[in-house]
Amino acid sequence: MKEDDKKEKKLTQLEIDNIIDETINLSILTKLKELNIINDKQFYILKKKIKGFY
Numbered sequence: 001m002k003e004d005d006k007k008e009k010k011l012t013q014l015e016i017d018n019i020i021d022e023t024i025n026l027s028i029l030t031k032l033k034e035l036n037i038i039n040d041k042q043f044y045i046l047k048k049k050i051k052g053f054y
Contacts, residue, residue: 025050 011019026047033043 022050022053 029038029043029046029050032038033040038046
């Protein structure tokens with residue numbers, strides 16, 4: 001195994017911020033779906049768009 005393979009990836013602050021933002025956005029979408037404010041189709045369309053931001 002190469003030495004590079006053994007190293008853990010260190011995330012940049014931007015990567016951490018993006019993960020947090022995506023998690024918050026998906027959490028909001030899930031709650032909207034649970035409350036029947038958006039339907040399944042809207043949920044998956046918005047989820048795809050959110051994934052495209054990062």
